[in-house]
Amino acid sequence: MLNPIPSLEDLQIETLGPCTVPSPLCPNTTSFVNENSRVSLLTDSLAIEEYLAQGKPLPTFEQAGPRQNIFFDPKSLVCGIVTCGGICPGLNNVIRTITLTLYENYRVRQVLGFRYGYAGLAPDSPFPPLFLSNTDVDNIQEAPGTILGSSRGPQQLEAMVATLQKHNVSILFVIGGDGTLTGAAHLAAEIKRHNLPISIIGVPKTIDNDISWISRSFGFTTAVEAATNAIGAAHCEAKSAWNGVGLVKLMGRHSGFIAAHASVATGVVNFCLIPEVPFMLEGEQGFLKALEARLARKRHAVVVVAEGAGQYLFETSSNGERDASGNIKLLDIGPYLKDAITKHLSSLNIDFTVKYIDPSYLIRSLPAGAVDAEFCMELGLSAVHAGMAGKTNMAVGLWNQNFTHVPISVVTGVRKQVNPRDMLWQTVMNTTRQPYAMI
Amino acid sequence: MLNPIPSLEDLQIETLGPCTVPSPLCPNTTSFVNENSRVSLLTDSLAIEEYLAQGKPLPTFEQAGPRQNIFFDPKSLVCGIVTCGGICPGLNNVIRTITLTLYENYRVRQVLGFRYGYAGLAPDSPFPPLFLSNTDVDNIQEAPGTILGSSRGPQQLEAMVATLQKHNVSILFVIGGDGTLTGAAHLAAEIKRHNLPISIIGVPKTIDNDISWISRSFGFTTAVEAATNAIGAAHCEAKSAWNGVGLVKLMGRHSGFIAAHASVATGVVNFCLIPEVPFMLEGEQGFLKALEARLARKRHAVVVVAEGAGQYLFETSSNGERDASGNIKLLDIGPYLKDAITKHLSSLNIDFTVKYIDPSYLIRSLPAGAVDAEFCMELGLSAVHAGMAGKTNMAVGLWNQNFTHVPISVVTGVRKQVNPRDMLWQTVMNTTRQPYAMI
Amino acid sequence: MLNPIPSLEDLQIETLGPCTVPSPLCPNTTSFVNENSRVSLLTDSLAIEEYLAQGKPLPTFEQAGPRQNIFFDPKSLVCGIVTCGGICPGLNNVIRTITLTLYENYRVRQVLGFRYGYAGLAPDSPFPPLFLSNTDVDNIQEAPGTILGSSRGPQQLEAMVATLQKHNVSILFVIGGDGTLTGAAHLAAEIKRHNLPISIIGVPKTIDNDISWISRSFGFTTAVEAATNAIGAAHCEAKSAWNGVGLVKLMGRHSGFIAAHASVATGVVNFCLIPEVPFMLEGEQGFLKALEARLARKRHAVVVVAEGAGQYLFETSSNGERDASGNIKLLDIGPYLKDAITKHLSSLNIDFTVKYIDPSYLIRSLPAGAVDAEFCMELGLSAVHAGMAGKTNMAVGLWNQNFTHVPISVVTGVRKQVNPRDMLWQTVMNTTRQPYAMI
């Protein structure tokens, strides 16, 4: 983790006010979490000792979980849920858990599902919010995608606040990625400016697992599992041909976690290219020569490339163009690499085949596997507990197997990336046995 | 079926000579098939009556199955297997069944696996044939692809005959599609010209299910099953977005069977476009307007297109370019349609999303599902029985739930296609409810 | 097929009256079926010739499909659906297709789903029928089981007729097995006795595929696919142990189709025991000795047994006890065989392991695979077309790839079974290589 370490002060969570309402949760079945329970951000004992030696307070996260006293009175509460950005395994699990926990554990009476992302919070939205009942969400975890619909891009802050007020919403659960959460922080600031008792709770969503200070994001594990199937297909195509090359592009705009984990999990990948580790394409030490050598040795090769890898290879850059969510538009490394491989192997006058697979939409649209389903359950529970306690401008997270509250400002802005010196990349190098000189 | 009906004479199977060797198969466990058992090609009773009224002999296929007396003496027999063309679920099942049946049922002593298609039969091939033992093939049915490797394109006939003679091969099992089988027929003719006692037995392979006079080809059912998953992903992406369009390109160069069956199986497809049924893209009655209307009504749409559909839409044609197997190169309808949809919807000034999925290589590289696994078992058994009985220049097939022997000349040349008047297409129209005027 | 062949007269379909209402189906997109289109029951040309020679009319089924004129006026029609007996993959697909076809193709205005089998037709039923709308059934095909609930056993005929009248139901679609269809025939007779214009249309449901004169029943293909996974697990357990025996009990009360097809599909089964082929347990030629020999040779073995196999082995019989649906209660061959194997191998003083797997409930509760999903679509369409045309006391079926109308009396009573002389069992013998003497 190379990101600058936030200070203890940076990690304080904003609240709407004191918690004076006794929690309706059954104290028999629930261990309430103390407001001062905190989770150490540092895990390396040397780093901890250094901090302590310098007399600096250790940076810690507020621990998630149910509070004995809460801020909102559930009896009259209206809550809202909105999902933004691209789809991801687990969205419906989060929607379901938030809804069922509000109704069945806190006895909240009304949950609204805003439609199609922030667009559903615009006053002129053609699609009114759904009233979500217990039974409406009963089986939605079995369906992929989001029952609420999603979209990219922000809306006017004033207008969104007005919509929340119009529907009397006291807690808004925002499920989305970096851009969405930045928007949520702006919304929380606008609400604060108006001094309104409305809580904004984020549930970070990134299939790439690239959100800082959060160990793992939901959907990621399901994506790695599915990515291994695509790699298996590429391996099969490659082995069934003479000088067969199977090329798989996996998700990962800025961080190669899916590519790296899936490569290790399969154990059949020969080249794994990620945004964090630049590689040479041409030249004696470059990727194309290394691929040629691999083919000469084994007659087939499997190449995995994360979508954000090798952007510097493009002569014409994207000039910083951005999509509706504010993400920089990437040029497409998959076809680029396929063409480069084809051109190089053609020049050798050998028989060869390149099969290119882009499974992204097939992966995003899967239902959550068991690991993610359980994770979404915990995130949803944590989000509801946080919202009921009047926390705001925060996201729920996971750190060292503890669920945490993290200020939105801390999770946005700087991305989590694969550290080439960490064990993950070491294992990629040790199992792909790709030449070090290439990268 | 619009193809011209072959005559009874056309359907006669070539043989190498009289069967004088008693079959080593256990008569207790095996019902031997009579040499004159035949399977009616016609099933429509009106057509049968018409034939009989005209005094024409009914066209019938020779029935596959074990013969009480066989042509080759298993004790000294060497057999060969070769797989050609693109991979397809079930290839290893066929290789396994042929090998195990030769060894364990007929007590043949040697089976050779030629590598990488017909290229492995070239005298200068850098890859010698594999000696396949019982245990070598024991679990290969669990692996997708082909353990032998495959390639496209023919080899010189004289050279291939020489290779067979060099290895003392008496039966060559050729697993491949239209081009491959045509090559097998030429090989059989060359062998006949030399008056050699070598049998050439084809096992038709086409994931598109487009081989004439064969009810179903192996791998097809697995492909339809997998195609429904891709359609499900497109449906999920479409429903999760405002004016979301999910577009799936499925295999089907000349015949839309995969697209049609998968569309019916899912029940969520709104437009199914296949090569056999031309459609208009532009105009008031065209596809784009119909899609626009569907979006206005339901806010999402799923479109399935077979790869060979709408080739007439391309201004610049492929000029009849062909790939190494002799297949005409098609222009890529998937991206073409994606661009056309994007352009049309952009002109309407509405928010929309188009997600394009091309799952072909993920489908081809699957292991065979149960239906295909059983089918490959029957095809492999039939192929071995036919070869041992000295049949040649034929393929094994399925017709009305009977396994058959079909001359290669009959199965090649004319493709099987979806008949727009048959029940399959009727059901596509009734369940997609796509406008008739569009097509 | 050893069952007595029904005469042409037996195969006539009962109707409620003449069809005078023009079909609302679009003639552009629909090929209407002629009332006198029929499908030959016989496929063997020798049998056909024999019939013709004797001057007997050929037995033929009425062909399913949309009629140009129909009996019921869709505008005011109320239809009902009921599912009975054990669950089976595809139930929701059939419910969905019937509902959508009634609403969207025929413009029917009301569809009722009776709850929990025939119990939902009892006047004192605590659960009123569901009103099924288009959107209610939109995604139910993705869910296994039945959204209507099911139960076993009949209800009083008078009372069921009264319920249908009370709800103004004109067509009742009954999805169920042998006992359920027999009940449906009684219900149709009772309705006829009262001279009421109510149609009873059966959709045969049997995961065992044991209904006579119907080529294949829905759910069966999905069950075979899933059964191969259980066999694979048994194979893995067996191979991983010294003298490991994997024993799988599969569904098949009277017919071993699932066991036979799944055994062939996997290619790893050494013994396949089905109700149609009695086997000896003890003795020099018996199963236990054959298993012992297999273990001595290969050190592992896979045994598949259909639940109805070997009932004669039990000393104490079930005395013809029956369950609520009227099925004879079987004694449990799975644990019986496990104990017998354990006892026999223990007596040999060898190390061994027996792993017993009973996957039945895991199989029944799967969603339909693509083959069954498509099949359910066709069955549902056929059922609706038949009902709208005023047919009654009939079931929809499949024969030689044509959808058919079959009188309920023809499909009930006599079961379809594996014929030991047919290709299926031949292939089982040829691939398991189980000793003939044992059976």
Add this chain to the structure above:
Amino acid sequence: MLNPIPSLEDLQIETLGPCTVPSPLCPNTTSFVNENSRVSLLTDSLAIEEYLAQGKPLPTFEQAGPRQNIFFDPKSLVCGIVTCGGICPGLNNVIRTITLTLYENYRVRQVLGFRYGYAGLAPDSPFPPLFLSNTDVDNIQEAPGTILGSSRGPQQLEAMVATLQKHNVSILFVIGGDGTLTGAAHLAAEIKRHNLPISIIGVPKTIDNDISWISRSFGFTTAVEAATNAIGAAHCEAKSAWNGVGLVKLMGRHSGFIAAHASVATGVVNFCLIPEVPFMLEGEQGFLKALEARLARKRHAVVVVAEGAGQYLFETSSNGERDASGNIKLLDIGPYLKDAITKHLSSLNIDFTVKYIDPSYLIRSLPAGAVDAEFCMELGLSAVHAGMAGKTNMAVGLWNQNFTHVPISVVTGVRKQVNPRDMLWQTVMNTTRQPYAMI
């Protein structure tokens, strides 16, 4: 975690001698681990402070990973691998990684696979060890089970040492559970007594995830994923019937981790019964009454029970009988509970159905999912690095996302169990909403 915390002294790893051979691993691609890198056992900051306040040295694990200098000279090294106990997803992944890492990273020349557990180390074993080459293990990770075979129970120590000496084995990798590892410790002690330079490295295997001081064991995540499918089947059966009860028995002899995680992941479980939390069966507050109340409310219920739950319910105890691996024989809670439920509901005179599912052998025999596949890769790498460095009498483990070396004595003896006060059980209670009074 309630187990007594081992002292720093207890956690020291035994070694065969000083490391004087330079590692053949490429220093460019490998970050070597310092011999004094250690991983804190404690993660709770309060506990850490308490330790420090008491002046006690913090308990830490030796960190796994490649060492710059190693003990054994790879050039002449022979290594052995043995798998013991029940099968578990990932066994072949571990075998493959150990073998490939030895050959391709360390350039070891010979790897032996002992057959069928410790029985393969007996001098009179009828099955000689397999010589495992690179290509032998190339694709074995796709196959479930163990290619080496497995068995339960120990062998004579002297005899096993003799076998290792006879084959010149310097490192033995032992993959197995609690009993197997205890045996490995005895073997290491015997080797030490003889002063032999043979390393014994354990890879802990327990599908139940019940090994102390190891965060997660391989196969467990795959098992939870598969268990959710069985629960889904039970849910489907339950919902499709009137008063339907779906009962699933899951693995977990002493620890309910699979049951608890799978229950949370599905979100459809109403009762989750595990060994760690005793429950009442009878009485007003008991499980049967609670089940009755659930059925009255919702008409269906899903019950999950771990195999070790409720052993105190049996009148006749097992008298401490043990199986060949030394595990106490449990009485079968699944059928016991099924009978108790059936008896109770029968007494109420209501219609009901109980479907009992035991998926254990179907789960054990799965190939590893991606999470476990990656985990096995890391475990295998860590085991090889440890062995090459001359460590012995230790197991590789995972603690707080670091791979560790743990003395076998620390991981055996005391089991890891679900702590009813921890978040996992809290979430089970909050999502099943099972009555607290029952337990």
